[in-house]
Amino acid sequence: MIELDPASLHPALTDPALTAMNFLNEVASCYPDAVSFAPGRPFEEFWDVAQIPRYLERFCEHLRKDRGMDEAAVVRTLHQYGRTKGVIADIVARHLGADEGITAAPDAVVVTVGCQEAMVLVLRALRATDRDVVLAVDPTYVGLTGAARLVDMPVLPVASGAEGVDREDLARCVAEARAAGLRPRALYVMPDFANPTGLSMPEEGRRALLETAEREDILLLEDNPYGLFCGAAERPPTLKALDTTGRVVYLGSFAKTVLPGARVGYVVADQRVRGSAGIFADELAKIKSMITVNTSPISQAIVAGRLLENDGSLDLANTAERHQYQRNLSQLIDGLGRRLGSVPGVSWNQPRGGFFVVVTVPVAVGDAELEYSGRAHGVLWTPMRHFYGGAGGEHQLRLSCSSLDGDRIEQGLDRLAAFLIEAITSAGGICER
Numbered sequence: 001m002i003e004l005d006p007a008s009l010h011p012a013l014t015d016p017a018l019t020a021m022n023f024l025n026e027v028a029s030c031y032p033d034a035v036s037f038a039p040g041r042p043f044e045e046f047w048d049v050a051q052i053p054r055y056l057e058r059f060c061e062h063l064r065k066d067r068g069m070d071e072a073a074v075v076r077t078l079h080q081y082g083r084t085k086g087v088i089a090d091i092v093a094r095h096l097g098a099d100e101g102i103t104a105a106p107d108a109v110v111v112t113v114g115c116q117e118a119m120v121l122v123l124r125a126l127r128a129t130d131r132d133v134v135l136a137v138d139p140t141y142v143g144l145t146g147a148a149r150l151v152d153m154p155v156l157p158v159a160s161g162a163e164g165v166d167r168e169d170l171a172r173c174v175a176e177a178r179a180a181g182l183r184p185r186a187l188y189v190m191p192d193f194a195n196p197t198g199l200s201m202p203e204e205g206r207r208a209l210l211e212t213a214e215r216e217d218i219l220l221l222e223d224n225p226y227g228l229f230c231g232a233a234e235r236p237p238t239l240k241a242l243d244t245t246g247r248v249v250y251l252g253s254f255a256k257t258v259l260p261g262a263r264v265g266y267v268v269a270d271q272r273v274r275g276s277a278g279i280f281a282d283e284l285a286k287i288k289s290m291i292t293v294n295t296s297p298i299s300q301a302i303v304a305g306r307l308l309e310n311d312g313s314l315d316l317a318n319t320a321e322r323h324q325y326q327r328n329l330s331q332l333i334d335g336l337g338r339r340l341g342s343v344p345g346v347s348w349n350q351p352r353g354g355f356f357v358v359v360t361v362p363v364a365v366g367d368a369e370l371e372y373s374g375r376a377h378g379v380l381w382t383p384m385r386h387f388y389g390g391a392g393g394e395h396q397l398r399l400s401c402s403s404l405d406g407d408r409i410e411q412g413l414d415r416l417a418a419f420l421i422e423a424i425t426s427a428g429g430i431c432e433r
Contacts, residue, residue, distance in 0.1 A: 042403065062308050115255070120151065133185065135177075140157075
């Protein structure tokens with residue numbers, strides 16, 4: 001059997017950003033009975049297989065009544081490849097207006113195979129030469145880092161700051177990059193309950209970031225998978241809703257709000273392309289046509305059916321889910337306080353919504369400690385170091401509470417507290433046992 005030289009393959013394949021996800025999945029499979037605070041997956045108990053044909057039929061009804069299609073056209077819409085930009089762009093635009101205050105022309109929307117494809121399309125389009133770089137708030141979602149590696153685009157870290165991004169550090173990073181002959185194209189940012197930190201940006205911080213992006217002449221890549229899962233406080237507007245000059249490319253996903261298995265995301269890219277009659281979305285569609293050709297029309301129909309059942313609003317459709325996530329988050333934060341509140345050197349943040357909490361501890365908690373935690377204590381979590389571009393996160397772990405019920409959260413917290421107290425007491429020597 002032929003053997004391939006690893007050095008002959010794309011260098012990103014050995015990059016920590018790509019290997020991290022495989023490692024975390026392998027750990028989970030090795031300890032299937034462990035309570036897992038690792039995955040940011042939706043809560044499964046609201047799902048019902050009977051919903052899927054209902055959503056499909058609702059979309060078909062929309063095609064017949066609202067778009068005036070005959071039965072042959074309905075069948076063709078569901079079964080054929082379909083338009084590269086997607087067959088539900090108008091429904092996505094309606095949802096954005098209803099839930100996010102974003103005015104988006106349907107032609108500015110490209111429906112993608114999950115938000116991950118949206119990231120790849122945008123980065124591939126922006127990476128014109130080896131001078132081009134993307135900035136990302138550090139720590140950042142590993143999917144963005146991995147996508148950038150695959151298109152050979154360096155990621156420059158920007159400090160997060162108390163409001164989600166340190167704008168002074170952003171300006172410094174842009175200036176230093178340009179002085180080094182590089183071309184900073186965009187800053188990737190998750191303003192609402194960010195993965196992995198759970199941080200959110202206040203409205204004044206969002207407006208100031210838009211001003212900074214304008215002054216520094218960079219785009220903002222706004223990713224918003226968790227915005228609808230807020231607590232009782234009023235949500236600040238998205239960056240895209242505040243954007244008046246076209247600085248924001250908006251990335252969205254229906255994985256958390258409808259169904260992750262459908263693998264449907266989207267990008268709103270309404271920036272004009274100089275010297276052409278088109279917009280950025282048209283350029284992204286060209287790239288998509290060479291990667292995935294189109295997004296499954298049946299998957300799009302499922303998403304659209306749920307949107308149509310709720311007058312285009314996923315805020316309305318996710319009322320029960322939002323309450324569940326808020327209960328889980330409160331239970332997680334309160335449970336940490338009861339178990340670890342008096343342990344020296346242990347602290348955690350307190351997000352108002354979303355899925356994630358970051359715990360800081362006085363000992364290193366990396367991959368070896370994670371494996372020991374799963375094996376000896378039956379609890380899994382995510383080492384924060386996986387989300388940093390360089391050093392950082394060695395004494396932090398991320399907890400996700402989204403996929404667990406109340407009993408499993410309590411059980412998992414008992415196990416987590418036992419692991420952390422043992423780790424702190426033994427001063428980091430636990431992995432040798």
